[in-house]
Amino acid sequence: MDLFEYQAKELFARHGVPVPRGRVASTPEEARAVAAELRTPTVIKAQVKTGGRGKAGGVRPAPGPASAEVEAARVLGMDIKGLTALTVLVEQATVPLEEYYAAYLVDRAGGAFIAIVSAEGGMDIEEVAATRPDALVTTPVDPAVGMDGRSARLLASRAGLPADVQDAVADVLVRLWRVLVEEDALLVEVNPLAVTPDGRVLALDGKVTLDDNAAFRHGHDAFAEVPAAHGAAGLEARAKARGLNYVKLDGEVGVIGNGAGLVMSTLDVVAYAGQSSGGARPANFLDIGGGASAQVMADALEIVLSDPDVRAVLVNVFGGITACDAVAHGIVSALGMLGEHGVRHPIVVRLDGNSAEAGRAVLHAAGHPLVRVVATMDAAAELAASLAAA
Amino acid sequence: MAIFLTKDSKVLVQGMTGAEGARHTARMLAAGTEIVAGVTPGKGGRSVDFGERALPVFGSVAEATAATGAEVSVVFVPPRFTRDAVEEAVDAGVALCVVITEGVPVHDTIRFVARARASGTTRIIGPNCPGLISPGQSSAGIIPADITTAGRIGLVSKSGTLTYQLMYELRDVGFSTAVGIGGDPVIGTTHIDALEAFQADPGTEAIVMIGEIGGDAEERAAAYIEEHVTKPVVAYVAGFTAPEGKTMGHAGAIVSGSAGTAQAKKEALEKVGVRVGKTPSETARLMRALLGGSGRGGV
Numbered sequence: 001m002d003l004f005e006y007q008a009k010e011l012f013a014r015h016g017v018p019v020p021r022g023r024v025a026s027t028p029e030e031a032r033a034v035a036a037e038l039r040t041p042t043v044i045k046a047q048v049k050t051g052g053r054g055k056a057g058g059v060r061p062a063p064g065p066a067s068a069e070v071e072a073a074r075v076l077g078m079d080i081k082g083l084t085a086l087t088v089l090v091e092q093a094t095v096p097l098e099e100y101y102a103a104y105l106v107d108r109a110g111g112a113f114i115a116i117v118s119a120e121g122g123m124d125i126e127e128v129a130a131t132r133p134d135a136l137v138t139t140p141v142d143p144a145v146g147m148d149g150r151s152a153r154l155l156a157s158r159a160g161l162p163a164d165v166q167d168a169v170a171d172v173l174v175r176l177w178r179v180l181v182e183e184d185a186l187l188v189e190v191n192p193l194a195v196t197p198d199g200r201v202l203a204l205d206g207k208v209t210l211d212d213n214a215a216f217r218h219g220h221d222a223f224a225e226v227p228a229a230h231g232a233a234g235l236e237a238r239a240k241a242r243g244l245n246y247v248k249l250d251g252e253v254g255v256i257g258n259g260a261g262l263v264m265s266t267l268d269v270v271a272y273a274g275q276s277s278g279g280a281r282p283a284n285f286l287d288i289g290g291g292a293s294a295q296v297m298a299d300a301l302e303i304v305l306s307d308p309d310v311r312a313v314l315v316n317v318f319g320g321i322t323a324c325d326a327v328a329h330g331i332v333s334a335l336g337m338l339g340e341h342g343v344r345h346p347i348v349v350r351l352d353g354n355s356a357e358a359g360r361a362v363l364h365a366a367g368h369p370l371v372r373v374v375a376t377m378d379a380a381a382e383l384a385a386s387l388a389a390a
Numbered sequence: 391m392a393i394f395l396t397k398d399s400k401v402l403v404q405g406m407t408g409a410e411g412a413r414h415t416a417r418m419l420a421a422g423t424e425i426v427a428g429v430t431p432g433k434g435g436r437s438v439d440f441g442e443r444a445l446p447v448f449g450s451v452a453e454a455t456a457a458t459g460a461e462v463s464v465v466f467v468p469p470r471f472t473r474d475a476v477e478e479a480v481d482a483g484v485a486l487c488v489v490i491t492e493g494v495p496v497h498d499t500i501r502f503v504a505r506a507r508a509s510g511t512t513r514i515i516g517p518n519c520p521g522l523i524s525p526g527q528s529s530a531g532i533i534p535a536d537i538t539t540a541g542r543i544g545l546v547s548k549s550g551t552l553t554y555q556l557m558y559e560l561r562d563v564g565f566s567t568a569v570g571i572g573g574d575p576v577i578g579t580t581h582i583d584a585l586e587a588f589q590a591d592p593g594t595e596a597i598v599m600i601g602e603i604g605g606d607a608e609e610r611a612a613a614y615i616e617e618h619v620t621k622p623v624v625a626y627v628a629g630f631t632a633p634e635g636k637t638m639g640h641a642g643a644i645v646s647g648s649a650g651t652a653q654a655k656k657e658a659l660e661k662v663g664v665r666v667g668k669t670p671s672e673t674a675r676l677m678r679a680l681l682g683g684s685g686r687g688g689v
Contacts, residue, residue: 108576109605111503111504111578112504142504143497143501184496211496213494213641214495214497214498217470247636249631258551259552259639260549260573261549261550261553261573261639262549262555263639264549264602265552265626268668269669269670270631282631319534320520320532320533321532352555354537377555378669
């Protein structure tokens, strides 16, 4: 789960990482009240989970409460790269003397976390990495030892930070490591890490990704977003509530399968089939996982068929642990539960592996007029794509 | 021959007394695996009946290995206990620890993978993986044994069901070993580790490598193949249609910005002479054509 900047800064503050004073607001009036409380010039920052909001006009200076209200009104509701700013962070304005970069992230190749520090913060770090890789200092962190003060000072020094701020930066690095470990984060990034005219080191921005798998040992529920009730986000939220792994895409062929890899592969095969027949594309990713019960299949079909873009559905199951006759029974009972009104598009089914023949026999015996059983993944994708384009 | 797991491997199951553990222990036994023990903390001294056989349950991995000589552990414990279970197996000195559990926190995985490396004795496969099978010999995990046959292809994959799909498509040729390494961001055994082992295995003539979006494991594997693998390799990469920034099922399967795309992986592999199938069925055809021709040829 990616956090909003204001949530990341809440975690930072909890672990003693210095951040500017400020608070989140969801209305212009609230923004005005926060600015009045701060009694300093402020900056109004759109809360969206994407980069580039400054360029999009989502970060605006506001010298006082009145302008905070005006600027918040301009930023709230703003669309930034397809995301809507529903809240703003009203924060004490800070003019940095220097801007650095600090981050911890998972290094998949090394199987450990790495620390990245640079004296060149404040800009797109991927660009720095591409154009001046020497400006980034990267080091793996031994998971058994963590980031202690000595390693942190060495890192600050290797990054070429001025001697008089190295201790303060090292302290921040140690505290950010605590954020990473104690909150089970997969990414902690501060860009910029600023030095103020009065010599303080402050996290001016913050990006944190929490590990959803570690939710059982944290009280991070407060960070969960209230799901939107409509559109693609609505379908995704409904699927999530039923424990389904669903991602909305923008095509017409609904896809249901078992196993992440097989479903991704099915999307590709549908797209290829569409290229040669009518341009149909996959409408979604939906992995029903192992041991799919009738109820899971019913939920999956219900979600996919309620997508107004879907014109045909492809069910692609390779029974490993999952028995295909159980999947077939699931499809049949789902069709019964959804009724004629709920099932108006053709459903192409391909079953292979564990009890595949029994599964196909169940579907043939049920004889639903909209269900077509096809022998191979390729042929099933071709049929579903052509039906969706028809 | 095979890699990592043979008919002689003595296997213990951590979490054998749980529902999943018991179910899959029965399946592994049916696949020919020599399972010698179960381990469940607090339940030592019991035994569990599997038809004709009753398997002893020990309270710790160390007791189980001492009593039975087991050198492989398969882990079926819930995510919150996985780190403890795996570290116990590492400390007991098992040679191979196969972590089937899905949903293990990445911080936990990093800790137990580091501990295994430091031990110098334990190889970890997984977590969040289907395990591995050397058909006709042994199975450690949940890969179905009856969809393929023993043969001369080695397979390594991040995905379970795609592994099954390819094993099934190539069932007439058969496999030396199929390894599901798992779809998490941090895993104990990588594509490269499996490629290295297949290259060294006289029973493996050709290799199928299955990748998916996210990270750069396939690109690194391509570089490794160029330098070290002389056996023919055919690859498949899933996720060409995956949008940027969306996790596709596996925690590690995500395109971030321009990094981790299927296209980049395909290009990296093709650049070093690996034939990359557009679909699983085409991948199977490429492999069959390759083996039907000279049988053994450079990449």
